Amino acid sequence: xxxxxxxxxxxxxxxxxxxxxxxxxxxxxxxxxxxxxxxxxxxxxxxxxxxxxxxxxxxxxxxxxxxxxxxxxxxxxxxxxxxxxxxxxxxxxxxxxxxxxxxxxxxxxxxxxxxxxxxxxxxxxxxxxxxxxxxxxxxxxxxxxxxxxxxxxxxxxxxxxxxxxxxxxxxxxxxxxxxxxxxxxxxxxxxxxxxxxxxxxxxxxxxxxxxxxxxxxxxxxxxxxxxxxxxxxxxxxxxxxxxxxxxxxxxxxxxxxxxxxxxxxxxxxxxxxxxxxxxxxxxxxxxxxxxxxxxxxxxxxxxxxxxxxxxx
RNA sequence: CGCGGGGUAGAGCAGUUGGCAGCUCGCCAGGCCCAUAACCUGGAGGUCGUCGGUUCAAGUCCGACCCCCGCAA
Numbered sequence: 001x002x003x004x005x006x007x008x009x010x011x012x013x014x015x016x017x018x019x020x021x022x023x024x025x026x027x028x029x030x031x032x033x034x035x036x037x038x039x040x041x042x043x044x045x046x047x048x049x050x051x052x053x054x055x056x057x058x059x060x061x062x063x064x065x066x067x068x069x070x071x072x073x074x075x076x077x078x079x080x081x082x083x084x085x086x087x088x089x090x091x092x093x094x095x096x097x098x099x100x101x102x103x104x105x106x107x108x109x110x111x112x113x114x115x116x117x118x119x120x121x122x123x124x125x126x127x128x129x130x131x132x133x134x135x136x137x138x139x140x141x142x143x144x145x146x147x148x149x150x151x152x153x154x155x156x157x158x159x160x161x162x163x164x165x166x167x168x169x170x171x172x173x174x175x176x177x178x179x180x181x182x183x184x185x186x187x188x189x190x191x192x193x194x195x196x197x198x199x200x201x202x203x204x205x206x207x208x209x210x211x212x213x214x215x216x217x218x219x220x221x222x223x224x225x226x227x228x229x230x231x232x233x234x235x236x237x238x239x240x241x242x243x244x245x246x247x248x249x250x251x252x253x254x255x256x257x258x259x260x261x262x263x264x265x266x267x268x269x270x271x272x273x274x275x276x277x278x279x280x281x282x283x284x285x286x287x288x289x290x291x292x293x294x295x296x297x298x299x300x301x302x303x304x305x306x307x308x309x310x311x312x
Numbered sequence: 313c314g315c316g317g318g319g320u321a322g323a324g325c326a327g328u329u330g331g332c333a334g335c336u337c338g339c340c341a342g343g344c345c346c347a348u349a350a351c352c353u354g355g356a357g358g359u360c361g362u363c364g365g366u367u368c369a370a371g372u373c374c375g376a377c378c379c380c381c382g383c384a385a
Contacts, residue, residue: 040385041385042382042383044314044385217383245382251317252382277337295381296317296382297316297381297383298316298318298380298382299324299380299381300380302324303324305323305324305337306323306324307324308337309336310323310325310337311325311336
């Protein structure tokens with residue numbers, strides 16, 4: 001008989017994992033818990049989370065709690081799990097990029113605990129922006145961790161880890177997709193192995209833990225006093241979310257792609273300098289960064305050359 | 313109707329009070345040069361987002377619509 005699973009997830013990072021569980025006959029996804037539909041995009045169109053769309057396509061029960069901490073949410077979920085159809089309890093939760101803190105009493109409901117797929121090699125990069133952090137910190141490799149959840153964030157015992165190398169020009173978006181797929185490939189066998197009692201959870205070395213915060217657009221404002229190498233990594237890491245930008249002539253300009261250059265400039269650090277058909281900025285460590293692609297406010301993305309030509 | 317910028321040559325942009333549609337780059341041809349992404353000469357390439365209105369005359373003024381983008385989420 002298939003293990004009964006409740007899946008918690010919201011973003012695109014979680015959809016491959018959900019799909020992997022849905023098509024695996026060892027599991028039955030009895031319900032999906034996701035965030036409420038939210039106004040999204042330029043016109044604030046009310047949009048369902050991608051996870052909800054997939055769940056509905058498979059006729060899986062969907063819960064969207066406005067506030068998951070409330071008694072109401074707890075009672076509703078517990079009631080569902082206790083119904084005859086689910087004969088008492090589910091075997092486990094799988095939580096992938098749900099986006100909210102799940103209260104302990106809800107985590108306590110499944111028989112065998114809660115499994116989380118996290119997009120970094122824990123204990124490194126605990127928190128919400130693990131993919132960006134790996135690139136921004138200059139890590140050579142990263143990966144996914146499948147772990148048991150406990151009371152602290154990304155703190156539980158590890159069931160499995162898979163590593164991948166970070167490409168020298170890889171962006172946050174590209175890495176996000178690769179890790180998302182890697183997580184989905186890893187999850188089913190590890191989950192089954194754990195529920196079959198064949199995998200022994202290993203504690204993390206908490207002394208090595210690092211943390212990353214939830215990012216906002218404001219975090220993408222470039223600080224040109226940092227080193228050129230740091231900024232180059234940040235531009236890659238934060239592409240496409242939250243994006244990196246700088247103020248210029250009273251307008252916001254997104255910086256999409258940069259290159260560690262050996263060109264020099266007479267301008268002060270942080271000032272855009274046009275040299276021939278190149279755009280160069282001196283950074284805090286005295287090294288220069290060439291801006292290859294950018295996007296002025298209200299315009300489409302363009303190359304530095306196009307930007308310069310249009311300004312003459 | 314959340315706020316705001318914009319659609320003009322292949323690309324990026326300018327276009328004053330309506331009066332022959334321009335700039336830089338690119339492209340094509342030729343020239344210069346040891347050579348060139350440099351320089352010189354010539355050339356092609358536009359139904360000015362769409363539809364309608366005002367006018368002798370609309371890129372420009374008015375109305376509607378389509379599309380792209382920044383903020384916000």
